[in-house]
Amino acid sequence: MPSAHILEAHHIVKHYSAHTALQDVSISIPKGTIFGLLGPNGAGKTSLIRIINQITGPDEGYVLFDGEKLQEKHIAQIGYLPEERGLYKKMKVGEQLLYLAQLKGLSKAEAMDKLRIWFTKFDIKTWWDKNVEDLSKGMQQKIQFVATVLHEPKLIILDEPFSGFDPINANLIKDEILELKEKGSTIIFSTHRMESVEELCDHVALINKSRKVLDGPKDVIKRQFKNNSYTIRFAGTLASHPDFTVQSFTALPEGLSEATLVMPSLDQVKAIQHYLIDHVDLRYFSENIPSMNEIFIRAVQGDNQPQAN
């Protein structure tokens, strides 16, 4: 039976001889989203991705794919771009893509049709008969990206998809990712580059030291992490007030000042706004939403309690 989630992992435990890679990790990935799978190096992301790809199996727990127990037939519906890229160096580009597509269950003719579209799109028709080793690293990355998505998988797992791309090509790939999402694919996006998480992800989960420490829609998590801090710009003199503390203060040109205020609770926001309007010439008032970068660092460093900074 189809589910609202393309993938659900339930209480996954995975041990290797010396250490535990995953300890009771559960995640649910809603269909049609870009799901950021975050975590420091060695946290267990790759182990989880390998379990989803059925490269290894979990010691405990189970995975559902579109409501069904994960099994071999689902391989054709998953596309995987590993962090460590690799292609057969001495094989021709076209032949290699045909081979990889056929391993994913496409017929040769289907693969040919789809490849033609991608080769036109990326304007790489002349690469067909080149050996992979004759291409630059960025070109190889493009080829590998095509190999990952060619069979139009329902679930696409991208591990650091932008590494090795120049900004122009990174943008090209980003647009492709968004287009794939639009077409209904779900994307698991594993990266350390928080600005792309910020930009692309709808959901995030954070794994640290084999455990999931955060999980949910990105804006919910951000709200969870905000600490009632506001930035204001104004002209005039700001007197101290019992309902807020001034955390930082900077003088700006033209007699303006910028300050960060932290309020103990949300209830006072309105009152304080009025107070500010009454006492200073308020030009700018904005809530500070924590960046994914901050959230990542705070969560990993173990203080995921909302806190002044």
Place this chain on the structure above:
Amino acid sequence: MKNILLIIKREYLTRVRKKSFIVMTILGPVLIAAMYGVIIWAAITTINTKKVHIVDESGLFNAKFNSTPEYVYTYQQSSLNSAKALFKKSGWDALVFIPATIYDNPKGVKIFAEKGIPLELQTTIERNIEREMETLKLTEAGITQSVLKDAKMDINSETINLSEQGEKKSSAAAASAIGFFCAFLIYMAVFIYGAQVMRGIMEEKTSRIVEVIISSVRPFQLMIGKIVGVALVGLTQFGLWIVLSLGVFSIGSSFLGDQMSKYSEVSEQQLAQLPPEAQEMAKQQMQTNMSSGALPEIMGALETLPVATIVISFLFYFLGGYLLYSALFGAIGSAVDAETDTQQFMLPITIPIIASFVFAQFVLRDPNGSLAIWLSMIPFTSPIIMMVRIPFGVPIWQIALSISFLIAGFIFTTWLASRIYRVGILMYGKKVTWKEMAKWLFYKG
């Protein structure tokens, strides 16, 4: 199954289309033919007649040395010193001095030469003198020439296999040659193609494509696909080698045939320059040389060997031996990061192969001895040892038993390898030890 076929196809095609494969396939038989060609050519052309001058003080050996195409003898009875003085101008290659006291003192013979003399010449002369002395002494003891002639019998036995089909002529020499040749091919194949499997797996691991592939297929499928693909490459290469070799051989042998006849013309011219009695002897010698040539005998004996059994069992042991070992080579390839790390793991695998090749020489001497039987049952040695034995005739039950052990053997090594493989290919940047590999065997999927 469809995926395994795809993998086999890729492994096969990428290898067969490589330039190195095409070059080796064409060059292989040419190189071998060239090697034999050089040997035969060297053997033909290096026979330049050497002149040996005999100074015979004893007077017992006049014209007793048989001239051959290689050595022509001349005689004189004068003193050694005059002969020595003549040596430089004479064009003699060697000067043999037989003292007058030869009859009582066997130690007095001396051979002089400007350069070193070949061992062969020395032994030829020694043998000639010994034989002559023997005849002389026997005659003195009252044994006549005719009795002597009668006593010298040239025994040339025929070996005959007794079997249910009746008597069959066989040739131990031919059987040895064929058996050893087949064993050698298997030995080579295990190394060449086993190493190809190992390198292929390492290539996939170090280029990291393996992670992409095994997100599409089971690791076991990838491993088996590669092993089978390379096996087909091996069969193709051997098949082409056989076809090409036969071609080269038939061209080569007609060419060599021409050379041979030229050679005999040349030597007839040389003979004509010899004194008449020496000519006669040399001719006789050459005739016996020609007729006792080993080649036609082996060719004839080939027909008596169990050819069908040899061919079928060669194919089987070739594949069986390859499968058994290539799985192990594959396991090593999956466990290491670089070719330099393979050494320590290779040794235990190569030892049984090399050992069986060494044992093969003992087995040749006693193809039905207990050592031979045991080694032809153990899967790690049977592909080579059994191939050595088969041309001599092996009971069918032994072949059947050996084959079933071999099948069990490669199923076992493949299982073993697949356990190591599935862990090894994803293990980067770690120096693997035997102990660790043993642990991998028991990891859960």
